[in-house]
Amino acid sequence: MDSRLILVSLLIVFIQISATWARTNTDDATALVALKDLWENYPPSWVGFDPCGSSWEGIGCYNQRVISISLNSNSFSGGIPPSIGNLSKLYWLDLADNQLTGTIPISNGSTPGLDKLTHTKHLLLESNRLTGSIPSTLGLLKTLEVVRLDGNSLSGPVPSNLNNLTEVKDLFLSNNKLTGTVPDLTGMNSLNYMDMSNNSFDVSNVPSWLSTLQSLTTLSLRNNIINGTLDFGAGYSSQLQLVDLQKNYIVAFTERAGHDVEIILVENPICLEGPKNEKYCMTSQPDFSYSTPPNNCVPSVCSSDQIPSPNCICAYPYMGTLVFRAPSFSNLGNSSYYISLEQRLMQSFQSQQLPVDSVFLADLMKDSNNYLQVSLKVFPHGRDRFNRTGISMVGFALSNQTFKPPSTFGPFYFNGEQYQYFEGVYAFRQKRRAERATEQSNPFANWDESKGSGGIPQLKGARRFTFEEIKKCTNNFSDVNDVGSGGYGKVYRATLPTGQMVAIKRAKQESMQGGLEFKTEIELLSRVHHKNVVSLIGFCFQLGEQILIYEYVPNGSLKESLSGRSGIRLDWRRRLKVALGSARGLAYLHELADPPIIHRDIKSNNILLDEHLNAKVGDFGLCKLLADSEKGHVTTQVKGTMGYMDPEYYMSQQLTEKSDVYSFGVLMLELISARKPIERGKYIVKEVKIAMDKTKDLYNLQGLLDPTLGTTLGGFNKFVDLALRCVEESGADRPTMGEVVKEIENIMQLAGLNPITESSSASASYEESSTGTSSHPYGSNSAFDSSAGYPPSTVEPK
Numbered sequence: 001m002d003s004r005l006i007l008v009s010l011l012i013v014f015i016q017i018s019a020t021w022a023r024t025n026t027d028d029a030t031a032l033v034a035l036k037d038l039w040e041n042y043p044p045s046w047v048g049f050d051p052c053g054s055s056w057e058g059i060g061c062y063n064q065r066v067i068s069i070s071l072n073s074n075s076f077s078g079g080i081p082p083s084i085g086n087l088s089k090l091y092w093l094d095l096a097d098n099q100l101t102g103t104i105p106i107s108n109g110s111t112p113g114l115d116k117l118t119h120t121k122h123l124l125l126e127s128n129r130l131t132g133s134i135p136s137t138l139g140l141l142k143t144l145e146v147v148r149l150d151g152n153s154l155s156g157p158v159p160s161n162l163n164n165l166t167e168v169k170d171l172f173l174s175n176n177k178l179t180g181t182v183p184d185l186t187g188m189n190s191l192n193y194m195d196m197s198n199n200s201f202d203v204s205n206v207p208s209w210l211s212t213l214q215s216l217t218t219l220s221l222r223n224n225i226i227n228g229t230l231d232f233g234a235g236y237s238s239q240l241q242l243v244d245l246q247k248n249y250i251v252a253f254t255e256r257a258g259h260d261v262e263i264i265l266v267e268n269p270i271c272l273e274g275p276k277n278e279k280y281c282m283t284s285q286p287d288f289s290y291s292t293p294p295n296n297c298v299p300s301v302c303s304s305d306q307i308p309s310p311n312c313i314c315a316y317p318y319m320g321t322l323v324f325r326a327p328s329f330s331n332l333g334n335s336s337y338y339i340s341l342e343q344r345l346m347q348s349f350q351s352q353q354l355p356v357d358s359v360f361l362a363d364l365m366k367d368s369n370n371y372l373q374v375s376l377k378v379f380p381h382g383r384d385r386f387n388r389t390g391i392s393m394v395g396f397a398l399s400n401q402t403f404k405p406p407s408t409f410g411p412f413y414f415n416g417e418q419y420q421y422f423e424g425v426y427a428f429r430q431k432r433r434a435e436r437a438t439e440q441s442n443p444f445a446n447w448d449e450s451k452g453s454g455g456i457p458q459l460k461g462a463r464r465f466t467f468e469e470i471k472k473c474t475n476n477f478s479d480v481n482d483v484g485s486g487g488y489g490k491v492y493r494a495t496l497p498t499g500q501m502v503a504i505k506r507a508k509q510e511s512m513q514g515g516l517e518f519k520t521e522i523e524l525l526s527r528v529h530h531k532n533v534v535s536l537i538g539f540c541f542q543l544g545e546q547i548l549i550y551e552y553v554p555n556g557s558l559k560e561s562l563s564g565r566s567g568i569r570l571d572w573r574r575r576l577k578v579a580l581g582s583a584r585g586l587a588y589l590h591e592l593a594d595p596p597i598i599h600r601d602i603k604s605n606n607i608l609l610d611e612h613l614n615a616k617v618g619d620f621g622l623c624k625l626l627a628d629s630e631k632g633h634v635t636t637q638v639k640g641t642m643g644y645m646d647p648e649y650y651m652s653q654q655l656t657e658k659s660d661v662y663s664f665g666v667l668m669l670e671l672i673s674a675r676k677p678i679e680r681g682k683y684i685v686k687e688v689k690i691a692m693d694k695t696k697d698l699y700n701l702q703g704l705l706d707p708t709l710g711t712t713l714g715g716f717n718k719f720v721d722l723a724l725r726c727v728e729e730s731g732a733d734r735p736t737m738g739e740v741v742k743e744i745e746n747i748m749q750l751a752g753l754n755p756i757t758e759s760s761s762a763s764a765s766y767e768e769s770s771t772g773t774s775s776h777p778y779g780s781n782s783a784f785d786s787s788a789g790y791p792p793s794t795v796e797p798k
Contacts (some may be wrong), residue, residue, distance in 0.1 A: 023053030028066040031083040032059065039076045041691045041703075048551050060092070068092035072124070073680035074688060080105055080125075093117065094124040094411065096148065096325070097680055099703055103132030104149075119143055122411055124325070126172060127151040134178075139164045146326050146410055149676040150195065158196075159182035166190060170326045170410060174198050174220070182221070186212050192328035192408070197222040197244070206250070211235035211551040217329050219681055222264075225246040228791075229254060229457040232263065241331040253280060255644030271363050291362035309379035310358040316385040317360070317377035318394055319417045323680070324372040326410035332372070340406045348403040349378075355390045359380040362408045371613075372409070391419050413681045418640055462526035463538045470540050470547055473497070474504060493552070502537050503553075517669075518546055528593055532585030534608060554611050558582075559604035562706070564675040571710045574613055575671045576719075576751055578746045581615030587737035588666060589617070590657045598655050602663035603644050603677075604670050643677025643684070648731050658731030664740065665726025668719065674706035685727050690721070714751030722747070 024032075032051045036042050043057040052061035060068030066087050072094050079102035080095065093114075104125070107113035114123070115137035130152040138144075139161035147165070150172040157180030158173065165171075170193045171185075178199040185191065186209040194213075197220045205228040210219065216237045227249035242262045250268040263280040265271055271281035295310050302314035309315055329337055338361050349356040358380055363375035378394055380386045386394070397403050398414040405412055473482045473494040481492040489508040495501050512518075518541060525536040525548075540547035560566040562608060570578065582602075589597040599617070606619040636647055644666045646659035666677050669684050677684050684704075692701035698713065701721055722743050728734050735743070745755040 017379060023064055024050050024061065024066070025064050027086050027088075028052075028064075031081075031086040032066065034054070034083040034236050035081045038078055038081050041075065043074070044690060053131060062089075064090040068094075070094045071098070073097040073682040075691065076100060077703050078102075080114070080130075082112050082114075085114055085116035087117065090117055090120055091119050091143075092122045092411075093120055093124065095128070096124045097127040098314055100125075100130060101130040102130065104130060106135040106137050114138070115140060117141060119764070121145040124148045124411065125152070130154060133157070134159055134162075134173075136161055138162070142167065144168050145190075146170045147664045148326060150174040150176065152176055154178060156180070160184070161604060163187040167510055169193070169215075170327065170328050170408070171195070182224070182226070183210050188213060188684075190215055192216065192239075193218045193326070195220040199224060201225060202213070203227060203249075206230050206245075211237075213237060214239075217331075218244075219241045220244040220247070227251065230263075230265070232261070236261075236693070241329065252373070289333065290335055290364055292338075292342060292360045295358070306384065307360075307377065309358055309710075311379075313357065313379070314384065315357070315379050318386055318391055318419050319375070319377050321415045322374045322376050322398075322412055323415065324374070324409045324412045327372045328408045328410060330367070334658070337406070337408060338364075338374070341409065344406055345376075345378075345403065348397065349394070350392070352397060354393050354397065355381045355386065356394065365719055376536045386419065415642070415681060423790070462522065462536045465540045465547070465549065467540055467545055470494075470504060470506075470545075470549075473502075477506070492533075495551075500537075501552040503550045505548045505550065512546050515541070522548070524595075524597070528589070528597070530585060530588040530592075532581045532616055533588060534615070534616045550618075553608040553616055555609035555613060556672075557605045558607040558609060558615070561609065562604060562670065568613070569708055570613075571708070572713050572716075573751060573753060575709070576744065576748050576753065577613065578607065578609070578615045578721075579668060579671060579739070580748060580755060581665065582617060583664065583741045583744055585615065585617035586660055587741050590660070590737050596657070598657055599660045599663075600655055601641060601644070602660050602667060603641050604667060607667070626738045640679075646731070647729060656731060657736065658734045661737060661740065662725050662728075662731070664737070665723045665734075668723035668726065672701070672706065672709065672716075672720070672723075673704050674708070675704070688724070692720070692724075693735075697775070709732075715747035716747075718743070718747050718750065 005707075029049055029051060033049055036046050045057040047054065048054050049057045051066065052064060058069060058071040058074075059066060060070070067089050068091065069084070069087075070092065073096070076095070076098040078100065080100055082105040084090070084093065085105065085107060100274050105113040106115045113135075117123075118141060120141060121143055123138075123141075126148040128151070130149075132154065133156035134149065134154055136159035138147075139159050142164060144165050145167050146609035147170070149167055151174070154173075154176040155178065158178055160183065162183055163185050164187070165577050166187060167190050168188055169190050171188070171191060172193075172195050174195045174197040176199055178196070178201065180202060181300065182204050184207070185194070189212075191213050192215055194216065195218075196446070201224050205226045208227055210216070212235075214237045217239050218241060220242075222244050223246070224525060225248065226245060229252040230243075230245065230250050232243070232253070232255045240261050242264070244264045246264045246266040246268065248265075248268050250265050250270050253263070253265060253270055255263070265280045266282070271278070292310050294308075294312055299308040299312050300314050302308055303748060305316065306314040307317055309317070342359055345359045346356070349359075358379045360377040360379070361374055362377075363373075365373045376398075380390060395416050398416065426732060467719040471477065473496055474492045477492060483493050483495060483503075489506045492506065493501065494504050522536065522539045529535065534553060535548040535551045537551060539549065555561070556566045557569060561568040563571050586599060586602065589599060599619075601619055602617075606615045606617065608618050610616060644663040646655070646662040648662075649655060649659055666685060669688055670677060673684060673688075675684055688701065688705060691701055691704060694717075695699065698705070701715055701720065722735075722740065726734055728741065748755045
């Protein structure tokens with residue numbers, strides 16, 4: 001036989017065998033490989049040519065067919081590959097929150113497009129940079145149930161055949177550049193939630209077809225040019241909860257008697273020119289409050305760290321946040337939705353035979369993307385804590401979405417917290433509690449002001465305030481002085497008799513420590529004096545109160561500036577200055593404080609900015625202190641923030657200075673990106689490592705950078721190199737904070753800045769050693785004129 005014929009025969013056999021071994025349909029594999037070729041920063045698990053067999057991240061398969069693509073928040077850029085249209089069994093397509101450009105691809109002859117996805121139910125393309133028009137052929141995809149095209153730059157009229165989508169429950173077209181008439185959605189009888197706000201539609205009357213949509217719960221057409229009279233007659237859906245037409249041109253409103261629908265007509269002529277006290281002319285904050293009630297039992301009084309379950313059993317729950325991206329209801333105060341969610345969760349856990357006793361829901365919140373966030377606690381069955389297998393099974397069910405919520409909640413993802421309650425973790429803590437039991441009650445009871453030792457706190461630069469003094473300078477804790485609240489308690493702005501403005505933190509009952517711990521803490525905090533660390537002014541321990549008085553830092557937290565909430569714009573040079581100040585403050589805590597302090601919760605919300613935008617480290621106290629007798633260190637009980645936590649801690653259960661270095665590295669990446677460490681399930685450290693290419697300009701990280709950084713980024717590459725050294729998996733491979741300070745000083749010189757004039761050196765700015773004397777804290781002439789969040793916990797603006 002001819003050798004070439006033998007070779008061809010062997011090749012055919014090899015291809016047949018490969019096709020047999022492969023677990024992905026050939027057409028589907030080809031489509032995804034084309035996507036891989038187009039997007040350079042694809043996930044690292046996308047290896048080979050068999051997406052189902054190799055378990056590519058974000059790709060779901062069934063019977064060798066690709067049925068779901070969930071690739072939101074990956075910073076993908078470029079166009080949407082038309083080859084996706086060849087995935088004939090795809091029912092879920094989620095490419096939201098990326099940086100995709102170009103038009104929505106449609107088929108043309110032999111070229112596929114998204115209009116070929118005839119089995120798709122969820123089409124999620126929101127928060128990208130898509131342009132062009134909405135293809136009319138999308139109106140042929142009659143299986144669609146959720147359509148999110150909001151937050152793009154789509155233009156032109158909405159296709160008239162969109163009302164063919166009779167199964168669609170949620171339709172989001174807001175925040176685009178759509179023109180023409182408001183589309184007639186008559187026939188979309190399944191529609192629950194419709195939002196077409198912030199577009200450029202032609203002047204039109206209130207659509208008459210709204211009354212035909214009998215499943216509609218929420219309608220938003222704000223900031224368009226809707227005029228005339230809103231005639232809210234009896235024909236409207238009995239399920240309707242919210243009609244938001246603010247910032248339009250409504251001149252009259254006729255309402256039906258006895259309706260309980262929230263109507264918002266703020267900034268319409270009817271409100272601007274007529275009576276302002278009508279309910280529809282006032283915005284009200286919806287009642288988001290809900291928490292799972294006890295199941296016909298009396299909640300137990302639990303030991304520290306344990307929480308009573310809905311079945312009133314004390315245990316250590318697994319906690320996290322469920323994030324629902326397209327809920328079809330607007331009345332977030334309606335408890336029936338959450339009861340159904342609890343029931344569905346328990347049904348899912350029980351059907352998978354998971355060791356779950358009950359679930360607890362609370363802390364409802366809508367974020368800037370209109371996503372609904374719900375705090376979840378999952379309690380173990382038959383014991384007070386999960387073992388590692390149980391946590392893995394529960395986490396898998398939620399993270400990999402084997403759990404399906406009620407349809408009204410729409411698509412979701414889950415952010416789980418680190419579980420720290422395995423057997424043996426708390427043995428040391430329990431022993432310490434027992435040893436200190438007799439000292440916990442009230443170690444300040446025997447204080448004698450005439451003595452200089454014994455039970456009296458040895459304070460350096462801080463003073464004791466009476467409760468009456470605190471009441472007086474806060475106007476008896478007046479709401480006028482209330483600037484926010486956090487996990488520790490409320491924060492009040494106050495002025496001392498000396499004229500100095502301060503921030504006063506009043507502990508709530510559940511945040512209070514034992515008296516001895518409080519005493520130890522204020523002794524420690526009073527010895528901390530550095531220009532880049534928030535200073536303790538004084539305290540109050542009287543009448544059952546635990547109150548701390550801090551210097552007032554006027555420009556809020558770094559987090560507020562990066563998010564744009566504070567109105568402060570931080571360019572590249574200012575961010576380098578913030579990084580240097582923060583590093584110096586943290587280096588002081590590690591290397592010059594006596595005893596050295598491990599912060600344990602470095603994050604952007606705990607870096608505060610003074611009137612000159614100098615950084616100050618806060619929140620290194622106000623938690624239970626644990627002494628390390630071997631090293632002479634003082635660290636705080638582990639209450640770090642997800643995304644900043646040292647991965648080495650999960651293995652060793654030990655915190656070191658290198659744990660703070662890891663958190664600081666994450667903070668550095670946050671400075672260049674203005675992104676949260678974990679945003680929609682994506683981790684900034686991983687995203688940077690995936691996208692990074694040192695052979696390209698700015699290491700190929702342009703897609704991750706904050707646009708407000710500016711264009712002159714001197715020292716940028718070395719800054720990224722340093723950040724990635726800080727987030728090395730092994731603490732031994734990370735620099736010390738003293739080394740970090742020196743490297744940032746060098747980077748500032750590359751950026752044309754003088755680190756000496758920008759801020760004095762770490763050693764020079766150490767205002768006094770812990771063994772010296774201090775100037776009185778009220779001798780400062782600083783004047784502070786605005787509010788900020790104060791340590792230790794997140795303080796949200798009121």
